[in-house]
Amino acid sequence: xxxxxxxxxxxxxxxxxxxxxxxxxxxxxxxxxxxxxxxxxxxxxxxxxxxxxxxxxxxxxxxxxxxxxxxxxxxxxxxxxxxxxxxxxxxxxxxxxxxxxxxxxxxxxxxxxxxxxxxxxxxxxxxxxxxxxxxxxxxxxxxxxxxxxxxxxxxxxxxxxxxxxxxxxxxxxxxxxxxxxxxxxxxxxxxxxxxxxxxxxxxxxxxxxxxxxxxxxxxxxxxxxxxxxxxxxxxxxxxxxxxxxxxxxxxxxxxxxxxxxxxxxxxxxxxxxxxxxxxxxxxxxxxxxxxxxxxxxxxxxxxx
Numbered sequence: 074x075x076x077x078x079x080x081x082x083x084x085x086x087x088x089x090x091x092x093x094x095x096x097x098x099x100x101x102x103x104x105x106x107x108x109x110x111x112x113x114x115x116x117x118x119x120x121x122x123x124x125x126x127x128x129x130x131x132x133x134x135x136x137x138x139x140x141x142x143x144x145x146x147x148x149x150x151x152x153x154x155x156x157x158x159x160x161x162x163x164x165x166x167x168x169x170x171x172x173x174x175x176x177x178x179x180x181x182x183x184x185x186x187x188x189x190x191x192x193x194x195x196x197x198x199x200x201x202x203x204x205x206x207x208x209x210x211x212x213x214x215x216x217x218x219x220x221x222x223x224x225x226x227x228x229x230x231x232x233x234x235x236x237x238x239x240x241x242x243x244x245x246x247x248x249x250x251x252x253x254x255x256x257x258x259x260x261x262x263x264x265x266x267x268x269x270x271x272x273x274x275x276x277x278x279x280x281x282x283x284x285x286x287x288x289x290x291x292x293x294x295x296x297x298x299x300x301x302x303x304x305x306x307x308x309x310x311x312x313x314x315x316x317x318x319x320x321x322x323x324x325x326x327x328x329x330x331x332x333x334x335x336x337x338x339x340x341x342x343x344x345x346x347x348x349x350x351x352x353x354x355x356x357x358x359x360x361x362x363x364x365x366x367x368x369x370x371x372x373x374x375x376x377x
Contacts, residue, residue: 135193163229163296163298164225182217183215186210193206194207232268234337236267236268237299240269243261244261246322254286260275272293301330304329308322308326
């Protein structure tokens with residue numbers, strides 16, 4: 074029993090230290106990059122002096138994080154890093170540091186599989202229960218990070234889809250009031266914060282940096298991955314191509330997106346009874362049967 078406790082404590086300590094080291098390393102890399110971009114003049118110090126100024130956690134975590142990231146990039150399947158980067162972009166975390174963090178965490182989860190299996194088979198339970206714990210733990214370590222990332226992507230896409238009708242309404246009012254498309258987008262981004270406003274702001278930044286409106290809109294659609302955004306982008310591109318009034322197109326798109334949002338809400342409402350069926354059958358009904366049938370069963374047993 075003491076060996077089991079020590080093994081579990083060591084596993085938990087290694088996991089916490091690894092996660093803290095990776096997170097601290099990547100956060101400090103982003104902070105250093107931002108500081109160097111904003112700092113106009115600074116005194117160059119020696120590498121040794123700079124390292125000595127860091128805390129012990131950074132000096133230990135940086136080499137570990139670099140090694141884990143390198144291993145993750147080397148042994149991942151072909152195209153996996155690109156797929157993860159695309160998902161991170163759709164989740165609003167499309168920086169290189171976020172990809173390094175994810176790959177490092179994947180290496181940690183894979184390395185922990187033998188340790189988790191060892192701990193599972195040392196538990197003082199039946200063999201069948203040990204196998205159940207081992208299989209569940211392995212599936213959690215292998216599929217957990219991707220499942221969490223997919224969940225974040227779905228949540229952000231749902232947020233964008235829910236905000237799109239309101240943003241289009243304000244955009245339509247601004248364009249019909251006499252503003253240009255870019256100026257109306259600028260006003261909309263400042264008035265309605267959120268995931269969609271962030272993507273519109275990034276699109277405006279690309280246009281101001283010299284990119285064409287068509288390329289910026291296509292990149293905006295690829296970053297979100299939402300079907301309604303794709304329809305909106307295609308409508309704006311067609312309006313620019315054929316010379317149609319942008320205000321009229323925006324009003325039609327706002328009406329259509331509002332109808333789609335209502336339909337989506339009705340669809341989710343119709344799915345609610347089906348999703349509530351399993352908790353009711355396995356959680357509520359057994360307790361209800363115990364409350365209703367237990368007195369009758371006890372009375373029957375007393376009489377017999």
